[in-house]
Amino acid sequence: MFKCAFLGCGPRAKGHARVYKNIQRGRIVGISDLDEKRLQAFGDEFGVRNRYRDAAEMLDREKPDVLHLVTIPGLRVPLLTFAAAHKVPLVIVEKPIALWGEDYKQIKALGEQSQTKFVVNTQLHFHGRNLELKRDVADGRIGEVRHIDVSARSTPLDQGVHVLELAHSYNGFSAMAKVFGNVAGGKNLASRQPAPDMAQAYIDFANGVHASFITGACAPIATKNESIYHHKRIAAFGTRGFVQWTMWWWERLVDGKYERGEHDYGVEDDQAQARLTEAAFDWLEDENKPHPTRLELNLVQFNAILGLYVSALRNAPVALPFDPPDGLYGALSFRLT
Template identity: 30%
Template sequence: MNTPTKYTVAIHGTGKRGKVHAETFCKDGRFEVVAICGRNRERLDAAALLAGDPKRYQDPAQMLRETKPDIFCFCTPPSVRLPLIRLGVEHGVKLIAYEKPMATSFNEAAEITDICRQAGVKTVVSHQIKYGSHFQKVKEIIASGALGRVHTVYGTTLGWLLQMGSHVVDYCRYFNGEADAEWVFGQVSGGEKLTDSHPSPDFALGEIQFRNGVRGLVEIGNLAQDVPEVEYFWHKVRIGAQGTEGFAEALIGGGWRAVTQDSGGPISGPGCWNAQLDQPPYIRDIALWLDDESRIHPCNGESALKGFEILMAICRSALERRRVFLPLERGEPEIQRLSGILPGTHCSAA
């Protein structure tokens, strides 16, 4: 029996998410973390210990040039996505794993996708919450047909568009079988979060018509419905599906619940995002995809692009006061355009 390939990994970014990636890659026997990079020396040293004490760098270009890893993983603010993608491709990596959102504009997301397609480099975007047992349970209920014909998927979060909206849309698509969107109608309001590290309108409301006939509804930001079952702000996220015979939904921090055609009433179960439980299978699937082209990672970049395109279509619809059909064409960056008309909390575009 052949010994499975061990893939080498270089990591850039030593904040909370960088440390989670460093530790999880290190603990999985399919990977060897050969280098880690960060600007803050104290955080770099702490992350290196979690990663098995690999070589330490403060320049990602130097790190990639000297270590030539199979995988480049970076956990950095979204403003530097494109330069780091280019860096990974230039140094011949096989796969790039990075944090959501995949970009800050559709132009940038499309360019990232084009660069990686042309170079044959795989990409994975961190929409790993779908690995949670409660999300898996809802997916199982939907796939079983117990909801009858699914006609609506929905999501709500108090987090803003580029911070949590990427998760919401991705998991709505996940529950809807990864169907493509046909058109989007959106409304946005408030400009306080436009100066955030994940620049966004304070609130975005989107209606999505999927090509399989299912309608999607998403509320993202400070005017979204609360999720009172959950206390922790970043876990106040509800994603679900409604069918002709019932519904099923998962809360990032509050388990799952459903009513189905055979349940005889409400049913529910536990579940909460847990990096120790849910990050390892996300990481292991990277190795399995590199082993076998047919084992496409559930968080692959092509799927992430389709979700991100929906987010940017919501913004364009608000800006242009019309329904927006997909696929999008490249145009003026959406968040930049919003910055010109949403200077404060009392301005809106619809």
């Protein structure tokens, strides 16, 4: 039985915790938060006895195998470093993994030097219908893949990272070779996930597939729900047909046969979170089963987002991977505000 702990007991952490009722190989042994009221409420809701204001004390006493790090993204570098220093075997960290070039480079170096395994919580990868449609693509049911189209109506860091992971995984994690794009709107640069309000990019992959990436108010409306958070989607087009997933429905066309169906996003999301956690256990048990949303792959995707920012500033394509410059926040703020 894997021992699991939580650092951060806010609303998003509840999405991580509630799936443990359906997980057989792990149990929550400790939780930590600086907010006493939130800590106690979380512990009461999920039946966790060991509650800590001091995260170091929790790690020293409980010695968890897995740490769920569910805090604001501005704390990624110090808290990931903290977990690695305490020799936590595996950390599941919320997205986005970074904000700018500076913390991206620090986290990349930490991942290369640390014995701790890091998994980024892009759980859409594990949605049941996504797994099915990805198998269709991998098995060649839609023929040779020519184009992938992903979009979300929130910002590139808030929800764009989710759909970019889908583009990468639907394409078999082929290397990203080039990005050309633009950004607009500076309102969200002052948020906890500072990013342009809108972004659009064209991404070339090493295997010849091309992808379009659109986020913000310029992105397609994918469902009847008016909330900007309900429009994540991906479509993959091949020589024999296409597949498309949205948060509430899906469709598939193969050799002239069309299918369409609906699903409950909330139910699927909990199931996906459980699968993501179970895959972390698999990786701990077997080095030959690396996690599909591990840090190494997520940094490839985040590098493309940084490349998009630089492309917008230079009005030119950016070859990937690249070494992002410092100061992107200031440069984008000057341009957009």
